[in-house]
Amino acid sequence: MSKVYQIIFFINISIILSSCSGRAPLTIGQFASCPEKPNCVSTKNSSVANSIEPIYYKGSHNNAKEGLLLAIKTFESAKIKKELDQFIHVEFTSNIFKFIDDVEFYLSEPGVIHFRSASRIGHSDLGVNRRRMQRIRIAFDRANKNQESEDSNSINPKPKKILD
Numbered sequence: 001m002s003k004v005y006q007i008i009f010f011i012n013i014s015i016i017l018s019s020c021s022g023r024a025p026l027t028i029g030q031f032a033s034c035p036e037k038p039n040c041v042s043t044k045n046s047s048v049a050n051s052i053e054p055i056y057y058k059g060s061h062n063n064a065k066e067g068l069l070l071a072i073k074t075f076e077s078a079k080i081k082k083e084l085d086q087f088i089h090v091e092f093t094s095n096i097f098k099f100i101d102d103v104e105f106y107l108s109e110p111g112v113i114h115f116r117s118a119s120r121i122g123h124s125d126l127g128v129n130r131r132r133m134q135r136i137r138i139a140f141d142r143a144n145k146n147q148e149s150e151d152s153n154s155i156n157p158k159p160k161k162i163l164d
Contacts, residue, residue, distance in 0.1 A: 022100060022120030028089050029082070031106060031116060039125035040118035041133055052130060055113040055137050057144060061086075064144075065107055071139035075132075092132065101129055103136075113140075 025032070034040035034050040043054040057064040065088075072078050072090055082089040088105040099119060106114040117129040 024102060025120070028102060028104060029087060031104065031114070034116070034118065037123050039122055039129060040116070041130045042116040043114040052133055054115065055140055057111060057113065061107060061110065064113065067140055067143040068105060068113060070143040071136050074139050101125070101132070
């Protein structure tokens with residue numbers, strides 16, 4: 001009888017863990033405001049608790065987009081879901097519970113990359129989205145510096161992987 005309980009237990013745990021991912025919001029690509037929850041940050045949010053500075057860059061839109069893609073690819077948990085000329089949607093999956101956060105990047109304004117990063121489910125993310133966006137900003141700055149030195153030295157550095 002204990003085998004039956006073990007099987008039921010593992011099935012229930014599997015169901016619970018697989019439901020942690022949630023569904024992608026229908027507002028992806030529309031730059032929706034953050035909800036009144038601490039699990040979202042945005043560069044265009046009126047709430048101080050949810051606001052964060054955009055990523056600024058010098059140079060061309062194409063170089064900025066290339067640098068941003070390089071920065072994103074340094075994160076092992078990142079999966080680029082949609083890439084357009086002025087928009088990138090990325091899913092980040094947590095290691096243990098497989099929670100999914102959606103990050104949207106908007107490159108429609110010269111010199112500025114606006115973004116929104118939000119957890120799909122839950123109320124608080126314990127600051128994960130804010131810290132991730134700060135790390136993406138650092139990786140972007142690093143990629144841009146590498147691009148500048150590549151342009152001047154014709155060096156092609158490989159991006160370092162960031163474990164998150």
